[in-house]
Amino acid sequence: MTPDTATDAEQTSRIAAAWKKQGLSIALVPTMGYLHEGHISLIRRARRENDRLIASIFVNPRQFSPSEDLAAYPRNLERDLEICRNEGVDLVFTPGPEQMYPQGFQTNVSVENLSGGLCGASRPGHFTGVCTVVCKLFNITGADRAYFGQKDAQQLAVIKRMVRDLNMGVEIIGCPIVREADGLAKSSRNSYLNTQEREAALCLSRALAKAGDEIAAGVTEAAAVSAAMRAVLDAQILARTDYIVVVDPDSLEPVPVIGAKALIALAVFIGSTRLIDNMLIER
Amino acid sequence: MTPDTATDAEQTSRIAAAWKKQGLSIALVPTMGYLHEGHISLIRRARRENDRLIASIFVNPRQFSPSEDLAAYPRNLERDLEICRNEGVDLVFTPGPEQMYPQGFQTNVSVENLSGGLCGASRPGHFTGVCTVVCKLFNITGADRAYFGQKDAQQLAVIKRMVRDLNMGVEIIGCPIVREADGLAKSSRNSYLNTQEREAALCLSRALAKAGDEIAAGVTEAAAVSAAMRAVLDAQILARTDYIVVVDPDSLEPVPVIGAKALIALAVFIGSTRLIDNMLIER
Numbered sequence: 001m002t003p004d005t006a007t008d009a010e011q012t013s014r015i016a017a018a019w020k021k022q023g024l025s026i027a028l029v030p031t032m033g034y035l036h037e038g039h040i041s042l043i044r045r046a047r048r049e050n051d052r053l054i055a056s057i058f059v060n061p062r063q064f065s066p067s068e069d070l071a072a073y074p075r076n077l078e079r080d081l082e083i084c085r086n087e088g089v090d091l092v093f094t095p096g097p098e099q100m101y102p103q104g105f106q107t108n109v110s111v112e113n114l115s116g117g118l119c120g121a122s123r124p125g126h127f128t129g130v131c132t133v134v135c136k137l138f139n140i141t142g143a144d145r146a147y148f149g150q151k152d153a154q155q156l157a158v159i160k161r162m163v164r165d166l167n168m169g170v171e172i173i174g175c176p177i178v179r180e181a182d183g184l185a186k187s188s189r190n191s192y193l194n195t196q197e198r199e200a201a202l203c204l205s206r207a208l209a210k211a212g213d214e215i216a217a218g219v220t221e222a223a224a225v226s227a228a229m230r231a232v233l234d235a236q237i238l239a240r241t242d243y244i245v246v247v248d249p250d251s252l253e254p255v256p257v258i259g260a261k262a263l264i265a266l267a268v269f270i271g272s273t274r275l276i277d278n279m280l281i282e283r
Numbered sequence: 284m285t286p287d288t289a290t291d292a293e294q295t296s297r298i299a300a301a302w303k304k305q306g307l308s309i310a311l312v313p314t315m316g317y318l319h320e321g322h323i324s325l326i327r328r329a330r331r332e333n334d335r336l337i338a339s340i341f342v343n344p345r346q347f348s349p350s351e352d353l354a355a356y357p358r359n360l361e362r363d364l365e366i367c368r369n370e371g372v373d374l375v376f377t378p379g380p381e382q383m384y385p386q387g388f389q390t391n392v393s394v395e396n397l398s399g400g401l402c403g404a405s406r407p408g409h410f411t412g413v414c415t416v417v418c419k420l421f422n423i424t425g426a427d428r429a430y431f432g433q434k435d436a437q438q439l440a441v442i443k444r445m446v447r448d449l450n451m452g453v454e455i456i457g458c459p460i461v462r463e464a465d466g467l468a469k470s471s472r473n474s475y476l477n478t479q480e481r482e483a484a485l486c487l488s489r490a491l492a493k494a495g496d497e498i499a500a501g502v503t504e505a506a507a508v509s510a511a512m513r514a515v516l517d518a519q520i521l522a523r524t525d526y527i528v529v530v531d532p533d534s535l536e537p538v539p540v541i542g543a544k545a546l547i548a549l550a551v552f553i554g555s556t557r558l559i560d561n562m563l564i565e566r
Contacts, residue, residue: 009450104534106395107414107448113389131390132449139450165390166415167292167422251387 003084005092009100009140012093016054016142024051028143028170030134033057034074035083038178038186042147043087045175054141055084056093058100063129074191093140100136109135111158111165114252118154119267119276122242127158134159138170145171149178151185153265153278157252177277179205185277192273200238201270204277207232207244211264211279220258222246233268242267242274249280286367288375292383292423295376299337299425307334311426311453313417316340317357318366321461321469325430326370328458337424338367339376341383346412357474376423383419392418394441394448397535401437402550402559405525410441417442421453428454432461434468436548436561440535460560462488468560475556483521484553487560490515490527494547494562503541505529516551525550525557532563 006012019026027050029042046053057080064070077094084092108128114120115127138146148156156174163172178186183205184198193201207229214228226244233241246255249263258281265278289295302309310333312325329336340363347353360377367375391411397403398410421429431439439457446455461469466488467481476484490512497511509527516524529538532546541564548561 013450013452104444105448106397107445108393108395109390109449110393111390136448136450139452142452161387162390165388165419166392167296167419169296169422169425 003081003089003092005081005094007093007095007099009093009095009136012054012091012140013142015091016052016140019052020142025144026050026142027053028137028141028146029053029055029089030137030146030148031055031057031080032059032073032188033080034076034188034191035080036178036186036188038149038151040083040087041178042149042175043084043089045173046145046147047088049173050145052090053088054091054093054143055089056095056137056141058093058095058133058137060100060129060133061097062101062132063126065123065125068123069189069192072192074188093137100133108132109162109166111161114154114158114161117252118243118245118247118265120154122267122274127155130155131158131162135162135166135168138163138168143170145173147173147175150174150280151177151187151276151278153249153263153280154252157250160250183209185275187275189273189275193270197238197270197273200236201273201275203233203236203239203270204266204268204275207266208264208277208279215258215281222254222256222258222262225258225264229264229266233266238270240269242269286364286372286375288364288377290376290378290382292376292378292419295337295374295423296425298374299335299423302335303425308427309333309425310336311420311424311429312336312338312372313420313429313431314338314340314363315342315356315471316363317359317471317474318363319461319469319471321432321434323366323370324461325432325458326367326372328456329428329430330371332456333428335373336371337374337376337426338372339378339420339424341376341378341416341420343383343412343416344380345384345415346409348406348408351406352472352475355475357471376420383416391415392445392449394444397437397441397444400535401526401528401530401548403437405550405557410438413438414441414445418445418449418451421446421451426453428456430456430458433457433563434460434470434559434561436532436546436563437535440533443533466492468558470558472556472558476553480521480553480556483519484556484558486516486519486522486553487549487551487558490549491547491560491562498541498564505537505539505541505545508541508547512547512549516549521553523552525552 027046109131110128244266262281267276310329392414393411527549538545545564
């Protein structure tokens with residue numbers, strides 16, 4: 001049996017409202033589809049922790065800039081629905097862009113400071129597109145809990161801030177990065193990589209491993225850790241570093257000396273594919 | 284007995300959630316306080332149409348620009364609470380600015396096109412401040428219906444658009460303008476007027492009455508109607524016209540020829556006090 005699917009926001013709201021009326025808790029796992037083990041880890045945790053589970057599959061045009069890969073973004077709805085069925089998703093919401101952004105649409109939700117640096121610097125407008133669609137999805141589903149991957153660490157910080165600032169009644173749960181056996185963080189965009197690039201892409205997780213080694217060896221200056229990471233990336237000829245940062249995971253403000261809590265994050269172009277990865281230091 | 288009051292968003296949410304659980308419908312009347320008969324008309328309609336009624340009183344700093352009258356804005360909480368008690372309000376939410384915008388607050392909700400013209404032209408950022416606070420109030424109260432005065436016609440159009448665009452589950456109800464016996468639209472800002480200015484302020488409702496006369500006489504060109512209104516305003520030496528528009532009430536796009544539906548709106552400075560008024564044509 002395939003899970004119920006809905007392309008219509010009002011239909012989805014009605015189904016979710018009926019669940020609410022029965023006192024059932026509702027989880028949302030918002031995705032852009034082309035599901036991989038990272039998404040599946042979110043779905044499994046959401047499945048365990050809630051009575052009803054909605055997954056959304058929507059390649060959100062408003063979070064792509066004109067120069068980005070909207071048209072090329074990988075899609076496989078049939079396979080995604082099969083995964084959702086196997087994982088016990090109750091409802092898959094698969095709207096089209098005209099359903100989410102009908103004629104005359106003109107509202108934006110934006111989180112100012114957190115959206116500016118890191119990925120926001122090279123992807124202007126990206127997080128406003130993310131916040132706007134996520135706000136819509138929260139309102140449509142009335143979710144009690146929503147699950148996001150820690151891989152998009154800035155996205156997670158931005159969404160937590162939006163929820164807090166706008167008094168949204170949804171709990172945001174960040175879930176650990178899922179990796180390939182060789183260390184590459186799972187991402188739908190990994191499908192863009194050719195064999196050579198796939199090998200080169202290991203420099204991201206290797207740079208993070210290097211950072212971990214340095215910190216384990218007692219290094220605490222963020223500049224020294226960043227430099228060690230940069231050396232790893234510079235050694236990879238197919239890699240072009242976008243950023244390496246050591247920041248507070250909530251405020252995304254630079255952390256000059258690594259103490260109890262830090263987020264080490266990087267973005268690297270491998271050929272024309274932009275990949276991100278990160279590591280949370282909590283001690 | 285005074286109505287229950289809450290300054291705390293979480294407390295308000297808990298009370299509202301308990302009502303929801305009992306299947307009770309919840310109305311919100313959001314105000315900046317200094318309640319007048321216009322507000323009271325909203326409260327009375329909301330009282331009739333819903334099981335529970337929340338009024339909020341919050342002079343929202345984010346909808347005032349630095350040059351505007353935030354500090355001078357009139358306040359009288361004791362009298363407001365007495366009115367709420369007399370009108371059967373169940374809960375008055377009276378947060379402080381630090382409760383609504385704690386340290387680190389940085390999220391905005393904005394409605395692009397509708398916020399630009401009319402009052403938005405002379406009050407940049409105003410409607411973003413309005414949308415952000417109204418979004419918060421909707422989320423805090425979980426209101427099923429919210430009541431706004433038609434006097435702020437642009438605000439009403441902007442909020443309806445926001446609710447639709449972001450799939451907020453709240454019904455927006457616009458209520459007719461309430462006027463003084465001589466025609467002046469009720470407004471908290473009328474308290475700024477001295478005796479001479481109070482007399483001069485009648486030019487707004489007189490200009491609208493003139494527009495009504497012209498239309499009744501068969502005039503349909505918006506330009507002709509606007510010119511007749513401008514003549515009324517120009518005759519008042521204490522008045523300085525900000526704008527006169529004939530627009531669609533939903534899109535706020537200019538309506539060159541008045542047909543079945545139009546909003547005739549104006550903003551006029553009387554001395555240093557900016558007043559607005561409008562008339563809906565529906566036929």
